[in-house]
Amino acid sequence: MGQRKILDVLKGETVFPPPVWMMRQAGRYLPEYRETRKHAGGFLDLCYNPDLAVEVTLQPIRRFNFDASILFSDILVVPHALGRDLRFEEGRGPLLTPIDAGGIARLETDGFHDHLAPVYETVRRLRKELPDETTLLGFCGAPWTVATYMIAGHGTPDQAPARMFALEQPEAFSALIDCLADCSAEYLIRQIDAGADAVQIFDSWAGVLDELSFERWCVKPMARIVAKVREKHPDVPIIGFPKGAGAHYAGYRRETGVTALGLDWTVPLGTARRLQAEGAVQGNLDPLRLIAGGEALHEGVAAILDALRHGPFIFNLGHGITPKTPVEHVEAMLKQIREAE
């Protein structure tokens, strides 16, 4: 067994108790994050200041000793680096100026890596400062999910603006998706060059598309990113997280080439076990069970451990931890996982 358990699992080994980390593990449920955030100015100042980004990335590792550390940044730094404006307002989430076909034709890729240089510096420093046994994860958003925010200018309940745009202006939308796929692949390659051990691609809005659109806007661009990253870094594992993909999960690993599947909490554990027969899976505790705590948390964790213990498995939530989650519930979850027999 190697030193970094998550890398063993991603190679197909069964490790029990399983390694564990949480999506959004650096964030507002942690008092030390809220403290750093207060002094930082805005959220983007955290993302682009390597001192602060390293500090908040390390906070959950110090407190909980997770098996993976995920770079602190945001999926929307990619459109920002392409010259689109981006703001985060308290309580409102991300705000961008909606892009149209003209804006897509004018996207500026020249300064892309200069803009993201602080992120690469953060990754370099993290690999030096993290414990040896901690896997360092880089990440990006999948083109479809990033495009939904670029088109609407903000989050929406079902991403109807981007779905409509894709149906009415497929050529312009295709140009946007291709641009995002190519830039995201380069972005991941640079993160790996800087020291990331593995990467995760977040397709948080994969669940709102019909079959034709899922194939075209989720599967194809994901396959393109995976192929480009593999050309440069053939051995670096890639975790795909097509949240809400439902029945589409079945063919997703084969069609995109991702190493491992991130499962949201709606994926039944029987399905998860079948997906696990083809490679590593990660997930999938309902984040609300972590807020509720007590028996709701205990039975959720037990069911997952029981179902997925016999194959390659990384324990995670089915989506990001939310600000309301009590820190003691995270402790209880970790105790149950780490003491599992």
Ligand SMILES: Cc1c2[nH]c(c1CCC(=O)O)Cc1[nH]c(c(CCC(=O)O)c1C)Cc1[nH]c(c(CCC(=O)O)c1C)Cc1[nH]c(c(C)c1CCC(=O)O)C2
């Ligand atoms: C869709 C998406 C975004 N960002 C991200 C996704 C994909 C995963 C998902 O679906 O949650 C990914 C992301 N965002 C953040 C990380 C950091 C690493 C980690 O997981 O700890 C990661 C991996 C920090 C963040 N990104 C954001 C915060 C909260 C901002 C703050 O501190 O004020 C953090 C810690 C802001 C953000 N960023 C985004 C939204 C919609 C919001 C607002 C919602 C919210 O406030 O929680 C876009």
